[in-house]
Amino acid sequence: MKDYKTFVRAYHQFRKSVDLEKRGILPELSRLVWYILMGIPPVPADEYSVPDSQEIAIDQRIAILKAIFVEINRDQSEDFIDKGLNVYDTAGKLAKKLLREEMAEELAQFLDNYLKSHPYTDNDDLL
Numbered sequence: 001m002k003d004y005k006t007f008v009r010a011y012h013q014f015r016k017s018v019d020l021e022k023r024g025i026l027p028e029l030s031r032l033v034w035y036i037l038m039g040i041p042p043v044p045a046d047e048y049s050v051p052d053s054q055e056i057a058i059d060q061r062i063a064i065l066k067a068i069f070v071e072i073n074r075d076q077s078e079d080f081i082d083k084g085l086n087v088y089d090t091a092g093k094l095a096k097k098l099l100r101e102e103m104a105e106e107l108a109q110f111l112d113n114y115l116k117s118h119p120y121t122d123n124d125d126l127l
Contacts, residue, residue: 006044011064014041015071023073026084027065032091036061037098054099062092 039046041064045057066088073081 003044007060007064010041010043010060011067014064015068017041018068018072020072024076024080026080027069027087027091029087029091029094032065032087033094033098036091036095041065055096058092058095058099062088 036058039057041061043057043060043064045053045060048056050056066085069084069088070081073084
C-alpha cells in the first residue's frame with residue numbers, strides 16, 4: 001500500500017467512531033456487504049483513479065474492519081475470532097463479486113434508495 005500513513009489515519013478515524021465496549025458480537029454478513037459497497041469506512045483508495053480502485057478500496061475496508069474486530073474481541077476465543085475474520089473475508093469477496101457483475105446500475109440505485117431510507121448508519125453494525 002503506497003500511502004500507508006493515509007491508511008493508518010483512516011483506521012484511527014474509523015476506530016474513534018466505534019464503541020470499543022461492544023464485544024462478543026459477530027458481524028452480520030449481508031449488512032457488512034452493503035456497508036462496504038456504500039463506502040464505509042472511507043479509505044485512501046476511494047480517491048484513486050485507477051481501474052481497480054473499487055476493489056482496492058474493498059480490501060482496505062476489510063483490513064480496517066478486521067483489525068478493529070480483533071482489537072475489540074481480543075479476549076474472545078480463537079474460534080470466535082476466526083469465525084469473525086471469515087465473515088469479513090466472505091463479505092469482501094461478495095462485495096467484489098457484486099461490483100464485477102453486470103449489476104452496477106442496479107446496485108447504485110439500491111444503495112441510493114437505502115441511504116434515503118436509512119440516513120444514519122451506526123458504525124458498530126460493522127463490527
